[in-house]
Amino acid sequence: MDSLDLSVLSDVAAWRRCGHAVTLVTVVETWGSAPRPPGALLAVRDDGLVSGSVSGGCVEDDLIARARAGLRAGAAAPACGKPCIIAYGVTREEAARFRLPCGGTLRLVQESVADSAWVEQLLARTASHQLVARTLDLATGAVELSDAVRGQAIAFNGATLTTVFGPKWRLLLIGAGQLSQAVAQIAVMLDFDVLVCDPREEYAASLASGGPGIGRVDGMPDDAVRALLPDAHTAIVALTHDPKLDDMALIEALQSGAFYVGALGSRRNQASRKQRLAEHFDLSETKLSRLHGPVGLALGANTPAEIAVSIVAEIVRVKNGLAGETVAARSSEMGEGCALSSPSL
Known part of the structure; x- marks a missing residue:
């Protein structure tokens, strides 16, 4: 419904x-x-x-x-x-x-x-x-x-x-920054049960007031993914832009039944991430190919709200079984990492 x-x-x-x-x-x-x-x-x-x-x-x-x-x-x-x-x-x-x-x-x-x-x-x-x-x-x-x-x-x-x-689809967001807030708000309107995990203490207060339909998951990202038991109705997106947190979630997510796994970062960042996950965590090329990154549809998005639209649009596109262009270009790694770092969810 x-x-x-x-x-x-x-x-x-x-x-x-x-x-x-x-x-x-x-x-x-x-x-x-x-x-x-x-x-x-x-x-x-x-x-x-x-x-x-x-x-x-x-x-x-x-x-x-x-x-x-x-x-x-x-x-x-x-x-x-x-x-x-x-x-x-x-x-x-x-x-x-x-x-x-x-x-x-x-x-x-x-x-x-x-x-x-x-x-x-x-x-x-x-x-x-x-x-x-x-x-x-x-x-x-x-x-x-x-x-x-x-x-x-x-x-x-x-x-x-x-x-x-009730929400038939679930979305787990890793990170509680400004971008996560925008993604969560849009996803709730689209009937997703949204959960947010961010172990950083400075984000804890903002997580407590995430809004209707948005829940908090305690613990580290990899534990959060495992506890969720992701299935074919689950999407997982890593948005902290911090490899120490995002990679932990992605290692578990890419081996799960989640229908969508995405991560924030430039093309160069994504290439480095895949190499790191393959070399140090023994993830196969098949599993790494499931990663959507740079995350989102190519809309020429620049602001957090626009990027959120592109991310949720890609999730819906994959959910509905449609193929096509799914990579959103980002202007620079600096723009992604710094402009979207305010804790506001």
Whole structure:
């Protein structure tokens, strides 16, 4: 579940605490070109205020009208009664009417949030970095929460709908400098559970206030990587620009199941790093070839924020299985090492 959709549930919880009636709509299936994936959420308040999106087009207008009609009538559930299935774009004419791109088709589940206890529980569990599966019984409207597993996808069989909430992807950052702060903030918005490791005492205070979705890992970098048990949903990026710290993490990361391993540094730095790791730590050429360095896509980035965008963009590119240019040029080793060294995460 995308972090933006968790924010929809946060709005639902806040609205219900204020006494508003709320209708929730979930994308369950799509065909053709669809702007929002299965699991995307839209919430409609009784006064017409909305949160989230299921299509980005006129489908929202129709759903808002449906929800408000039911709520104005004093119904305890949406206009269709119990949780129900709504389809858009079944015919070419309907796709055109609702401006669905390329003849796309959406199937949605609409429900009333009469009891928001499950919303509060789900938000509390995801806030503590748990993966949570939410199962809706369409016949009764009952909701059940359970533990989810990494990689679990949305499931819909016509009778029950199970969606997964919480960060499915993990990002371990070695270093707590200004660049790490920017990378962490972007990654959290992209549904990554972000962890930061920096054993340097002068960075400890700033790590304590990293922000929502950002956690601290104590200890040395190599221990942090081993304890994380990196899998195919884990990315690891070394950003201290200090070989004594970065290399420790990379030695473990390059031998792990992490889908992405990157390190800050110029091309010359990376060549020296690979030679050092090969000679002193017996890492094979195959393992060293997994290292993304200089880290990030080639965007001509110079500032910490721009470089952070290039790094996260490359991680997403690799996550999505796309090949292509993945090396971002850096102007100089001095620029990388000095301009990005302020402890601010």
